[in-house]
Amino acid sequence: MRVRLPVAALLSAIAIALRGAMAMASSQNIYVLSQDDGILSVIDTEADEIAAKIAITGKPAAFAIDATSRKAFATLPDTGEVAVIDLDRRTTLPSLKIGGQPFGIAADNAGFLFVGDWSANQIAVVNETTGAVEGRLTVGKAPAHLAATRDGKRLYVADRESDNVAVIDTKSLKILSEIPVGRAPFALALSPDEKFLAVANVQTATLSIINTESLRIVSSPATGAMPYGVAITHDNSEILVSEQHGGKVSIFDAHTLLPHAEIKVGRYPEGVAVLRNGRKAYVANWFSGSISVLDLKTNTEIKKIKCPEGPRTVLAGAARD
Amino acid sequence: MALRLRSLLLFAAVLSCSNAAWAHGPTPQKVDEKITIAAPPADVWKVVKDFGSIGSWHPWVTKIKVEGSGNETTRTLTLKSGGTLIDSLDAIDDKAMEIDYRLQNEDFNALPVSSYSSAITVQPAAGGSEVEWIARLYRFDTGNEPPDDKNDAAAVKASTAYIKAGLEGLKAKIEGK
Numbered sequence: 001m002r003v004r005l006p007v008a009a010l011l012s013a014i015a016i017a018l019r020g021a022m023a024m025a026s027s028q029n030i031y032v033l034s035q036d037d038g039i040l041s042v043i044d045t046e047a048d049e050i051a052a053k054i055a056i057t058g059k060p061a062a063f064a065i066d067a068t069s070r071k072a073f074a075t076l077p078d079t080g081e082v083a084v085i086d087l088d089r090r091t092t093l094p095s096l097k098i099g100g101q102p103f104g105i106a107a108d109n110a111g112f113l114f115v116g117d118w119s120a121n122q123i124a125v126v127n128e129t130t131g132a133v134e135g136r137l138t139v140g141k142a143p144a145h146l147a148a149t150r151d152g153k154r155l156y157v158a159d160r161e162s163d164n165v166a167v168i169d170t171k172s173l174k175i176l177s178e179i180p181v182g183r184a185p186f187a188l189a190l191s192p193d194e195k196f197l198a199v200a201n202v203q204t205a206t207l208s209i210i211n212t213e214s215l216r217i218v219s220s221p222a223t224g225a226m227p228y229g230v231a232i233t234h235d236n237s238e239i240l241v242s243e244q245h246g247g248k249v250s251i252f253d254a255h256t257l258l259p260h261a262e263i264k265v266g267r268y269p270e271g272v273a274v275l276r277n278g279r280k281a282y283v284a285n286w287f288s289g290s291i292s293v294l295d296l297k298t299n300t301e302i303k304k305i306k307c308p309e310g311p312r313t314v315l316a317g318a319a320r321d
Numbered sequence: 322m323a324l325r326l327r328s329l330l331l332f333a334a335v336l337s338c339s340n341a342a343w344a345h346g347p348t349p350q351k352v353d354e355k356i357t358i359a360a361p362p363a364d365v366w367k368v369v370k371d372f373g374s375i376g377s378w379h380p381w382v383t384k385i386k387v388e389g390s391g392n393e394t395t396r397t398l399t400l401k402s403g404g405t406l407i408d409s410l411d412a413i414d415d416k417a418m419e420i421d422y423r424l425q426n427e428d429f430n431a432l433p434v435s436s437y438s439s440a441i442t443v444q445p446a447a448g449g450s451e452v453e454w455i456a457r458l459y460r461f462d463t464g465n466e467p468p469d470d471k472n473d474a475a476a477v478k479a480s481t482a483y484i485k486a487g488l489e490g491l492k493a494k495i496e497g498k
Contacts, residue, residue: 035348036348054356059348061348077347077465078348078465080465101347101464103347118463119463119464119465123460197429205411212420224412225412225421226438227425243412244418244438244457245412245440246414247425247436267440267455286457287351287457288454310348310349321470
């Protein structure tokens, strides 16, 4: 008895520690959407290899993950649909037929999707289970990428042809502000603490850093030519920007807003995602048909993973248990 | 025989359906062309990096106007077809021997494309240099029902022809033929 108790306690402590270590080690996958081949690739971030390929009918442009339902939603601009993917079973479910030309997409993690219609200049609020469009809102021209707060209450939209970012209150479905940024804003990222938004302006080659409380631009640092993707580390300290021309990722210090590293990747890089633990980032090289794996401690490219053709959007998401 | 014909027809019908599906959707398109030039890379790069030199080697270009300097440089090309291309310089990387630029305007008479950008690189190769000219582009009509002359296939075909003619012109100029 005197011996058993500490052993049992020790064993359970070890078990808890092990489970914790395992969860930490395999907590996130990287998902890459390839438009030309119509495939969502699942990258195991331990091995940095493609663990699964999920086929989607059509040419999916962008996708979002609902962290609650653990589904991915990919826009199909050609057919006016949103493909639905069960990330645990790694299979597709019947797609949502919403019409128009869906492009950018964000999830509120509570059953609703926000979907931009590129040519109708609208945002639709879509029930992710039924596909019913529960509301529509007109924004600027050519809504590109979207970013929602975790609670889904606020939505940011990069209006590429209007050169502004629309800030939307999703409850009232009203535009709170339209903030003029640089020319051709395409990608945007909300910092994990949701205090600032980084917008990549393709044609002016700048970032617009927007304070999400004042809704004012606090800085517009210059990037390399044609910034097309942006991501922010989980500790809010670094901003990663992919630059199509030059084939690079620049890393900005989020406080000084100065670039402190530049990493050569593949050709025409687009989407970027950073692991929650901050160790690695993944970049979709659209022209090369590959994913660059970046080590964020050394700021070097440590691997290129060949992937299906036309990779554009990259997201990190919790791995299945 | 009749059965075989019918299955052939069915196959053709399936093919044409999938072609129609391919023509849809604002999916960026790729063009990737290469040529070998019998000259040292440094000599080829000297011509390629001169953003205004295209008027002296691209056979389609009849007139060129260069404005601005550095990364603010633009060139206005008048083509044989009468169309106009306004290109703006994005980056010149001497180490990688790569020049990047993008199209500022959309002129159907010049090229049936939109959101077009391009990169030309020079690399050492057996026999001299290899020049690679790539482009990322969208079709002219990015709506969901583009006419045949404004779809993905038309955009890629015209851009490929433009780039091929340019590479051949560059080779002819540098090799002195």
